[in-house]
Amino acid sequence: MELVNLKDAADQATFAEAVKKGLGKNQGLYFPKALPTFEDIDAILAMPFVDRSIEILSTLIGDELPRETVASIVTKAFAFDAPLAKVTDNVYSLELFHGPTLAFKDFGGRFMAQCLTAISNGEPITILTATSGDTGAAVAHAFHGIDNINVVILYPKGKISQLQEKLFTTLGGNIHTVAIEDDFDACQQLVKSAFDDPDVRDGLHLNSANSINISRLAAQVCYYFEAVSQLSEEERQDLVISVPSGNFGNLTAGLIAKVMGLPVKHFVAATNLNDTVPRYLKTGEWD
Incomplete structure (x- = not known):
């Protein structure tokens, strides 16, 4: 996995280096230079959650970590479900509160912890x-x-x-x-x-274990696939996903999933008073 610092293209890193560093030069984020795609997305969606997540993260990370290492990391990190609950007809809510601290960040935090344990020697x-x-x-x-x-x-x-x-x-x-x-x-x-x-x-x-770490972002990609896998083929048509958004890290993981082949028609970045990013896009001023 080749990553580049979004503030300094000359500062590049492997997955392990980016996980250990957290931030690049000038507090820049490390982001993949290229993203892989799945040709048979239906076969990926038919897999169980942990097996699918191993496939997704092994594909993202590449041959830098042995597949058995990725499998061990994912199995330990994703030890709880992410069920899709029906709200009304054609409206569903992905429940991401089944981890130990009742927050969606359990996925990224636990994956990062296991990654650092595996690569820190x-x-x-x-x-x-x-x-x-x-x-x-x-x-x-x-x-x-x-x-x-x-x-x-x-x-x-x-x-x-x-x-x-x-x-x-x-x-x-x-x-x-x-x-x-x-x-x-x-x-x-x-x-x-x-x-x-x-x-x-x-x-x-x-x-830093904030959402800027690439390991946390990569982990979050997996539960978007899990959400779609729980829908019927008919329900997967014209799929719109609305994501509660602050700094848009969670939404970015969804966009990565879409690039990798997940059939999502549109994303909605839903914000409340925590609207720093929409204001920045409107005014060009970061406040």
Whole structure:
């Protein structure tokens, strides 16, 4: 899997390098230079969830990781279902809350944890991440108990639900949490400042488990295939998928699935007051 830094095309990486680094130069995202496609999409959709996910991720990653390694990673990470619930005629909801922290981010967090375990060769790693709630819980549970990996989670004090806070502040062990007396943006800025300091980044072997990590994005591709697989062939015609969107990482995974051959006619990026991206597209100003 060849990945390129979207802010610096000269900065390229393998899948393993991108997973371990998290961010590229100038805080750029690593993204695949090319995406594979499936010729027989019906055969892919007919497979069980875990087997299909192994096929999807092995195809995405390429020969960089042995298939048996990918199979072990996926089997450990995707240990729960993603059922499609019927709402009304022709309207369905993909339930992504069956993981240990009740969040869709369990898929990406657990896959990333297993990937890092497989490729780190026991070298020490510090996961530094900011959370407004669900990311912190998913990452904490995914990495809890892994010997060579310490996790530090920054979160805005008093600005997340009590349940979310308890999900990641009560684990202990290799999970360390810090309440910041400010908002989530301040937490994010502290994380970025740490990554911008070479002494801190290299000295602590920093990695970020936010949705910018390619392993988390790749994992999310799988549940779009799982959603479509649960529909009849007739229902797969003229399929529209609406995705609750903040920073659009989840939606990007769906678009990757479409490029790989998933029969989706259209995506809807549904936003609420968390509308940073729509405002940017309208005004050209990032605020």
